[in-house]
Amino acid sequence: MSASKPPLVVSNVIFFVTINLLGFVAAPIYGLTVGFSGWAWLVAAVIWIASGLSITVGYHRLWSHRTFRAAWPLRLALAFFGTFSLQNSILVWAARHRVHHRHVDDVERDPHSIKSGFWHAHIGWMTRHWKTSEINFDEVPDLKKDPIVMWQHRLYWPAVWVLNLGVPAALGWLAGDVLGMILLASAFRLAFSQHCTFFINSLAHTWGKRGYSQDNTARDNGVIALLTWGEGYHNFHHAFQADYRNGLRWWQFDPGKWVIAACSWVGLARDLKRTARFKIQRARLQVYFQELEARLACPSAAPTWREVFEREMQQFRETVNQWQAIQAERMQAGADALRDRWRRTDFRTRYKELEFRLKMQSRRLAALQRSLQPQAA
Numbered sequence: 001m002s003a004s005k006p007p008l009v010v011s012n013v014i015f016f017v018t019i020n021l022l023g024f025v026a027a028p029i030y031g032l033t034v035g036f037s038g039w040a041w042l043v044a045a046v047i048w049i050a051s052g053l054s055i056t057v058g059y060h061r062l063w064s065h066r067t068f069r070a071a072w073p074l075r076l077a078l079a080f081f082g083t084f085s086l087q088n089s090i091l092v093w094a095a096r097h098r099v100h101h102r103h104v105d106d107v108e109r110d111p112h113s114i115k116s117g118f119w120h121a122h123i124g125w126m127t128r129h130w131k132t133s134e135i136n137f138d139e140v141p142d143l144k145k146d147p148i149v150m151w152q153h154r155l156y157w158p159a160v161w162v163l164n165l166g167v168p169a170a171l172g173w174l175a176g177d178v179l180g181m182i183l184l185a186s187a188f189r190l191a192f193s194q195h196c197t198f199f200i201n202s203l204a205h206t207w208g209k210r211g212y213s214q215d216n217t218a219r220d221n222g223v224i225a226l227l228t229w230g231e232g233y234h235n236f237h238h239a240f241q242a243d244y245r246n247g248l249r250w251w252q253f254d255p256g257k258w259v260i261a262a263c264s265w266v267g268l269a270r271d272l273k274r275t276a277r278f279k280i281q282r283a284r285l286q287v288y289f290q291e292l293e294a295r296l297a298c299p300s301a302a303p304t305w306r307e308v309f310e311r312e313m314q315q316f317r318e319t320v321n322q323w324q325a326i327q328a329e330r331m332q333a334g335a336d337a338l339r340d341r342w343r344r345t346d347f348r349t350r351y352k353e354l355e356f357r358l359k360m361q362s363r364r365l366a367a368l369q370r371s372l373q374p375q376a377a
C-alpha cells in the first residue's frame with residue numbers, strides 16, 4: 001500500500017492532529033497549571049462511560065451484528081450517547097464493520113486490515129482516501145429501516161458539534177469552568193476513547209491469544225477489554241460474531257454483555273443470541289488439534305504421541321458427527337415435538353453428554369500438549 005498512496009483526507013488529518021494536541025498536550029498542561037473542577041471530572045466520566053458503552057452495546061453488538069433486539073427507548077439512548085464518541089453515524093460505522101468481518105485481513109477489501117500495517121489498522125485507514133475505506137450502504141439494508149438510525153445519520157454532524165462543544169461549554173459555564181470542561185470532557189475524553197476503540201482494529205489483531213480460531217488475526221486480550229467495555233475478546237468475537245457476548249467466561253471483563261443482560265431483565269432488550277456451547281467447544285478443540293499437529297510435525301516427537309493424536313482426532317470426529325445427527329433429528333421433529341417435556345429433556349441430555357465428552361477431551365489434549373512440550377522445545 002505504500003507504493004502510491006492516495007491523497008490525504010485533509011479534514012480528518014486536521015481533526016486528529018487537533019484533538020490529540022488538545023487532549024494529550026493542552027489538557028494535561030491545563031490540569032497541572034490551573035486544575036480541573038470536580039464537575040469537569042464528573043461530566044467527563046459520565047460521558048466517557050455512556051458513550052463508550054453505546055459504541056459497544058449499540059453501534060457494535062446491536063446494529064452491526066444484530067446480536068439482540070432493543071426497544072426504542074434503549075435504541076434512542078444508544079444513538080444519542082454514541083454520537084458523543086465521534087466515530088461517525090451508526091449507518092456508516094456498521095456498514096464498514098460488516099465488511100471488516102466478511103473480509104478480515106484482506107488488504108484489498110478489509111477497511112482496516114492489519115496486514116496493511118499497525119498504523120494503517122489503527123488510524124491510517126481514516127487519513128487517506130483508500131479504496132477500502134469507501135462506504136457501501138448496501139451492507140446495511142436492515143438499518144435503513146430503523147428510523148432512529150436514519151434520524152441519527154441525518155442529524156449527525158450538527159449533533160456532534162452540539163454534544164461535544166455546546167453541551168460541555170454550557171455545563172462548564174454552570175460550573176464556572178468552561179475551558180476545563182471542554183478540555184477534559186471533550187478533548188481528552190474524545191482523544192483517549194477514540195484510541196481505545198482504534199486499539200480493537202490494531203492491537204486486538206496483533207497481541208493476544210487465538211483460542212477459538214486461527215483462520216484470522218483477531219486476538220483475545222484482557223487488557224484491551226478493560227479499555228473498551230469488553231471488546232478485547234476479539235478472537236471469540238470474530239469466531240462467533242452473532243453472539244451478544246465477547247467475554248465468554250464470567251470472570252472476563254465484559255460490561256457490554258452485562259448491560260445487554262441487565263436491559264433484558266427490565267424488558268428493554270430481548271432475543272439475546274448465544275452460540276451453542278457445543279460449537280464453542282468444537283472451535284476450541286479444533287485449535288488444540290491444529291497446535292498439536294504443528295508440534296507433532298517436529299521430527300523429535302515420539303511416534304506413540306502421533307497414535308494418541310490420531311485416536312483423539314477420530315473420537316472428536318465421531319462426537320461431531322453425533323451432534324450433527326441430533327441437530328438433524330431435532331429439525332426433523334419440528335417445533336411440535338419439542339413441546340413434549342420428555343422429548344425436550346431427551347434432546348437436552350444428549351447434547352449435555354456430547355458437551356461433557358468434548359470437555360473431557362479438551363482436558364486430555366491440554367495434558368497431551370504438556371507432554372509434548374519438552375520434545376518441541
Ligand SMILES: [Zn+2]
Nearest residue numbers: 097101237241
Ligand atoms: Zn464486530
Ligand SMILES: [Zn+2]
Nearest residue numbers: 200201218234
Ligand atoms: Zn476485527
